[in-house]
Amino acid sequence: MTGRHHDAEGGRDEDAVHDYVEQMAMTFARFGFPRMAARVLFALTTSDDASMTAGELAERLEVSPAAVSGSVRYLMQLNMLVREPVRGSRRDRYRLPDHAWYEVTASNGQIYEEIAKLALTGVDALGGPGTPAGSRVVEMADFLRFLQGEMVAILERWRLTRLGAPEDASPGPDPAGSV
C-alpha cells in the first residue's frame, strides 16, 4: 500500500481517478460547460457501471445534494443522463446512456439549423441578400446548414461502423497510439 488506493496492476487508482475527473471537468468548464455538471458527468463516466444515485454522486464528489440535483437536471435536459427509478427503493439511479457522446452530438445538431434560421431573419433589415451584409449573413446560414447536414451524415457513419458491429469489446480497430 502506497497511501494511494491502488489495488494492483490493472486495478483502479481511486485517487488518480478523482484527479482525472476534476481535470476533465475543469477542461470542460473552460469551454463554457457548467462546472458541477461536468464533475457529475465524469464521475459517472469513470464509474464502472456508468450509474450512480444522487447520494453516491454527492458523496463521491464531496458536494451537497442540492448541487447534484441541479446538475443532473441540466445533464438530463441535454440528454447526457437518464434517470432510472429503482424498484423497491425511492432512490433514482442516474445513468449515462450507452453511447452518450454520440447521442448528445446527434441531438445537439439541431442548434445549427436554429441559428441559421435566426440569422436569416436579419437579411431583410440589411437590405436583402444582394447587399454585402445581407450576403454575408446568407453565407453564414448556408455554412451552418451545410455543417448540420454533414454532421448528420458522419454521425450515421459512426453509428454504422462502430455501433452497428455488435461485438467489439476491444478498444477498437484503431487504437490510435496516443498522438
Add this chain to the structure above:
Amino acid sequence: MTGRHHDAEGGRDEDAVHDYVEQMAMTFARFGFPRMAARVLFALTTSDDASMTAGELAERLEVSPAAVSGSVRYLMQLNMLVREPVRGSRRDRYRLPDHAWYEVTASNGQIYEEIAKLALTGVDALGGPGTPAGSRVVEMADFLRFLQGEMVAILERWRLTRLGAPEDASPGPDPAGSV
C-alpha cells in the same frame, strides 16, 4: 419617414439591424459565448464592409471603448477578427475575414483532439482499456477523433464547392426554404 430609419425597399433598416445584432448576440451568449464579443461580432457582420474602428464599434453599440477593446482582443485570439492598421491614421480597423465562420471552425477543430488526448490519460487509473470505465473513456476519445477527422474532410469539401467556385454571388444553389 416612419421614425424607423428605413430608406426604401431594399434599403437598410438601422433600427431593425440593431435589434437583430442584439438578438443574435444574446443567442450566442446563451451558448456560452461572451456577450460583448458577440455584439461586436454581429455589429461587424452586419456592417456593409465588415470593418469598423474601435470608436465606431463603441458608438454603434453604445458601450465604452474599454469594452470594445477587451472584446476585439478576445475575437482576434479566436481568429474571428483581424486588426488592420490604417496608414496615415492611428485608427485601426477591425475586419471580419472573408470566410470567418469557415476559418474559425477549421482552426477550432483541434480541440477535439486535445480533449481526446486528455481523456486517454485517465485510462490507466481506471484499470486499463479492458475495464468498463476504461473502455468508455476510450470510446469517447475514439469518437472525438473520428469527429475531428470527418470535420476536416467536410470543411475541405465546403472550401472546394463554395470557396473554390469563384463567382457565386447568388445566395446559393440551395435557398433551403426555411424548414
Add this chain to the structure above:
DNA sequence: CATTAGTTTCACAAAACTGTGAATACTGAC
C-alpha cells in the same frame, strides 16, 4: 517638440453564477 485624436490599461461597481444549508415535498414500506 508640443498637441491632439484614438486606443488600451487599471481599479472598481454591478450583475450573474455557483454551491450550501435548511426547509419542503415525494415515494415506497409497514
Add this chain to the structure above:
DNA sequence: GTCAGTATTCACAGTTTTGTGAAACTAATG
C-alpha cells in the same frame, strides 16, 4: 395512514465575470 429515506426547492453567501470611467499610453500633425 403513518413513517422513514430521498430528492428538490429556496434564500443566501462567496466568487467570478462583465462593463465603466479615468488615467496612461501611442502615434500623426502642425
